[in-house]
Amino acid sequence: xxxxxFTSFNIPVILGIPLAVLIIMFPTMLIIPxxxxxxxxxxxIQQWLVKLTLKQMMTSHTPKGRTWSLMLLxxxxxxxxxxxxxxxxxxxxxxxxxxxxxxMAIPLWAATVLMGLRFKTKSSLAHxxxxxxxxxxxxxxxxxxxxxxxxxxxxxAVRLTANITAGHLLMHLLGDTALTLMSxxxxxxxxxxxxxxxxxxxxxxxxxxxxxxxxxLVGLYLHDNS
Amino acid sequence: MASVVPLKDKKLLEVKxxxxxxxxxxxxxxxxxxxxAFRRGYYRHYNKDIxxxxxxxxxxxxxxxxxxxxxxxxxxxxxxxxx
Numbered sequence: 282x283x284x285x286x287f288t289s290f291n292i293p294v295i296l297g298i299p300l301a302v303l304i305i306m307f308p309t310m311l312i313i314p315x316x317x318x319x320x321x322x323x324x325x326i327q328q329w330l331v332k333l334t335l336k337q338m339m340t341s342h343t344p345k346g347r348t349w350s351l352m353l354l355x356x357x358x359x360x361x362x363x364x365x366x367x368x369x370x371x372x373x374x375x376x377x378x379x380x381x382x383x384x385m386a387i388p389l390w391a392a393t394v395l396m397g398l399r400f401k402t403k404s405s406l407a408h409x410x411x412x413x414x415x416x417x418x419x420x421x422x423x424x425x426x427x428x429x430x431x432x433x434x435x436x437x438a439v440r441l442t443a444n445i446t447a448g449h450l451l452m453h454l455l456g457d458t459a460l461t462l463m464s465x466x467x468x469x470x471x472x473x474x475x476x477x478x479x480x481x482x483x484x485x486x487x488x489x490x491x492x493x494x495x496x497x498l499v500g501l502y503l504h505d506n507s
Numbered sequence: 508m509a510s511v512v513p514l515k516d517k518k519l520l521e522v523k524x525x526x527x528x529x530x531x532x533x534x535x536x537x538x539x540x541x542x543x544a545f546r547r548g549y550y551r552h553y554n555k556d557i558x559x560x561x562x563x564x565x566x567x568x569x570x571x572x573x574x575x576x577x578x579x580x581x582x583x584x585x586x587x588x589x590x
Contacts, residue, residue: 371578
């Protein structure tokens with residue numbers, strides 16, 4: 282039973298070639314760059330969504346921080362599309378693999394830290410000590426702040442992985458339960474209703490993308506501007 | 508009745524059923540041929556179903572359905588045990 286449950290998270294392989302590369306590139310086929318002033322419906326909806334998220338994310342930054350807008354926008358689009366496409370049946374979600382999330386989290390976090398250290402050395406180092414701490418507490422607090430800084434990329438990656446994986450796993454489990462409970466008629470209908478509700482709340486996996494990008498933004502913002 | 512257009516240049520819907528194996532064998536299977544076939548298929552779907560004034564959700568649903576079938580065929584081996 283253990284092996285059956287986790288096989289949906291295996292990387293699909295055909296003839297030894299990992300198919301995950303194709304699946305990661307699939308969301309790019311759904312995003313169409315707008316060609317005319319007024320486009321078809323799909324492009325217009327995408328344009329509107331892009332404008333909405335861009336305004337939401339980038340207005341609180343200085344012009345220097347706004348040079349990151351392309352990076353952050355493509356990040357949120359990538360993660361959102363991958364998570365949503367993973368909700369279709371039999372799909373493989375690349376964001377369930379910790380390797381990919383670490384590959385996204387560590388470079389971006391390191392970039393914000395290095396940028397802060399390079400351009401605003403004093404103020405980024407000053408973040409390690411909140412204002413108005415009593416003097417005996419200072420050594421311990423610096424250690425704690427350093428740990429909380431270093432744990433940021435790990436937290437970003439593990440948060441995304443764990444949330445998506447847990448949601449998918451729960452859906453698999455509930456689906457199996459509903460299937461085996463078909464013989465007992467009454468419970469199966471309530472179980473299926475719970476599955477549907479869970480699927481809808483799992484589409485708050487999109488909210489998780491927001492959480493990802495926003496925590497990334499918070500790090501960028503704090504290191505960039507004070 | 509003899510075909511007026513040579514077999515190689517016919518599109519798929521115009522090929523008669525008896526001629527189908529020879530038509531398939533005559534297609535261009537080089538890498539650039541396969542890439543060209545994918546590009547033509549993509550643009551045909553895009554221009555017919557999505558790039559119209561009042562495109563509906565059916566254009567996108569076809570893509571998603573193909574994605575589901577694609578993933579099902581590649582996970583068939585593991586799913587076989589669940590019978």
